[in-house]
Amino acid sequence: MTRNVFVLTGAGISAESGLGTFRDTEGVWARFDPMRLATPEGFAADPVLVQEFYNQRRRDARAAAPNPAHAALARLEAGLAERGGRLFLCTQNIDDLHERAGSRHVVHMHGELLRARCTACGTEPVWHEDLTVETACPHCAHGGGMRPDVVWFGEMPKHLDAIDEALAEADLFVAIGTSGAVYPAAGYVAQARAFGIPTLALTLEAADNAGMFEATRLGRASETVPAFVD
Numbered sequence: 001m002t003r004n005v006f007v008l009t010g011a012g013i014s015a016e017s018g019l020g021t022f023r024d025t026e027g028v029w030a031r032f033d034p035m036r037l038a039t040p041e042g043f044a045a046d047p048v049l050v051q052e053f054y055n056q057r058r059r060d061a062r063a064a065a066p067n068p069a070h071a072a073l074a075r076l077e078a079g080l081a082e083r084g085g086r087l088f089l090c091t092q093n094i095d096d097l098h099e100r101a102g103s104r105h106v107v108h109m110h111g112e113l114l115r116a117r118c119t120a121c122g123t124e125p126v127w128h129e130d131l132t133v134e135t136a137c138p139h140c141a142h143g144g145g146m147r148p149d150v151v152w153f154g155e156m157p158k159h160l161d162a163i164d165e166a167l168a169e170a171d172l173f174v175a176i177g178t179s180g181a182v183y184p185a186a187g188y189v190a191q192a193r194a195f196g197i198p199t200l201a202l203t204l205e206a207a208d209n210a211g212m213f214e215a216t217r218l219g220r221a222s223e224t225v226p227a228f229v230d
């Protein structure tokens with residue numbers, strides 16, 4: 001019996017909540033240059049541009065509502081816990097739609113829009129407001145500036161030890177709405193295969209790493225995820 005499920009979510013699960021994906025034809029990276037907006041070098045070169053980009057993303061995320069796919073994963077977490085199992089919900093998304101759908105434990109490996117990070121002391125306070133280049137750290141004596149608490153290209157994703165442990169303990173791996181283009185997340189299916197556990201992809205179009213999955217169900221997450229859970 002399946003008791004420990006590892007779910008990896010990507011931008012596709014929030015697409016039907018109105019938040020853009022990255023690599024689809026009308027995705028975020030078709031309109032904006034990731035090297036200018038999602039790298040430490042881009043932030044150093046033009047912090048105003050980068051803060052504005054994430055301020056808009058934060059406003060969009062706050063205006064969005066969870067969809068039936070987020071809700072289904074909250075039900076899966078509760079159902080597994082009742083049966084003595086566990087859902088490890090690892091998301092690449094920086095929105096809080098899993099939490100707002102009722103998921104209790106969410107691991108945000110690429111950070112969170114609703115946190116900021118002090119560039120001097122590293123504190124990561126909850127943050128709901130716009131950030132500007134003048135925003136000062138509320139905790140630190142060094143007058144540090146605040147940046148979005150998100151993981152840009154070339155930076156180390158968060159919670160990697162906990163993720164590796166959960167993959168080793170899982171008996172099913174499911175990827176939802178992710179293109180399999182960004183590492184290390186794109187490599188988790190290979191890790192799961194190495195542990196000998198079944199792997200399933202729920203996505204709209206075959207991902208870059210599609211060949212690694214034993215089973216794939218194509219469709220909208222709002223339909224495929226509830227069908228998988230219930």
Ligand code: BJW
Pocket residue numbers: 009010011012013015016021022023024027038092093094110150151152153154155156157160176177178179180181182183184202203204205206207219220221222
């Ligand atoms: C639907 C749907 C619907 C649509 N229903 N589905 C080789 C190995 C390891 C690393 C590298 C490597 N080569 C290069 C690297 C470095 C780099 C990388 O991977 N680059 C690639 C471009 C090749 N990786 C990094 O720099 C990472 N750090 C790192 O590697 O540190 C070193 C290290 C780590 C670990 C061990 C040792 C060393 C950091 C990556 C940070 C990514 N940051 C971003 C932006 C920040 C946050 C933000 O602004 O939101 O994170 S990039 C962007 O891509 C964002 C996403 O989280 C991430 C993944 O995108 P996602 O979620 O997959 O979205 P899409 O748009 O790509 O796909 C959507 C999918 O949904 C599609 O498949 C659709 O079909 C589907 N879909 N509607 C169901 N309704």
